[in-house]
Amino acid sequence: MTPVHRNLHTKVTFLGLEFEDLILVLALAAVMNLLAHFVNGNAHVFGIPLNVFMEFIVPALAVPFLILFKYGRPRGYLTDLVRSFFAPKAWCALERDSELTQPYVVEEEE
Template identity: 85%
Template sequence: MSLDLTPVHRNLNTKVSFLGLEFEDLILVLALAALMNLLAHFVGDTAHVLGMPLNVFMEFVVPALAVPFLILFKYGRPRGYLTDLVRSFFSPKAWCALERDSELTQSYVAGEEEE
C-alpha cells in the first residue's frame, strides 16, 4: 500500500499586511479612533464639524485620514519601522559613549586605573 502525498504550498516568509500597513499600524489606527472618540466626548454633544457630530467625525474621519498618512510616512522604510520609532522615543538615551558615567563612581573592572 503506497502513501499518497499531497503537496501543500506554504510560504512562511509572507508579509501580512492590510491596506499596505502592518498589524501594529492598524492597532495604532484603532487606538487613535478610540482616543479621538474620548476626546470628542469631553468637548460636548453640541459640537459639529461639516454637519456631523464631532464625536463621529473624530472617531471615523481622523483615523481614515491617518491610514493614507501612515502609508505615505512608511513608504520606502523597512518593516517594523513605526514600532522601532516609538521604542526609540521611550528608550533611555545614550548621547555620548565617551562621556564619564555620573552614577558609576568606582572603576567597573578590577585593577583599572582611575583617570
C-alpha cells in the first residue's frame, strides 16, 4: 500500500495570488520601470522620487488590488477576462455576415 497525500488538489498561491496574477504584477513592474526612465529625475511623490515610486510602489500596490478584485471569483478569472477582451465577438449566430457577400452553399438547379 502506498500512502496518497490528500493535498494534491490544493491551489498553489503566493500572497493569495495565482501564478498568472504574479506574472501580471511582474509585467506591470517592467512597464513602470520603462516609464520611469522617461520621467524627469526631479519629480517626487510623497517624498519618494517618482522613478522609485513607479518601479516598486505601484506593483506593490497592485497586489492588494488584485487580491480584492479576485475575491470570490473562480480560479483563472483574470486569464479568462483578458482572453475575453482579445477574442472575436460573436453576438448572434443568426445574424447575417457583413463580410460574406456570396452564398456559401450554392444549390444546383435541375
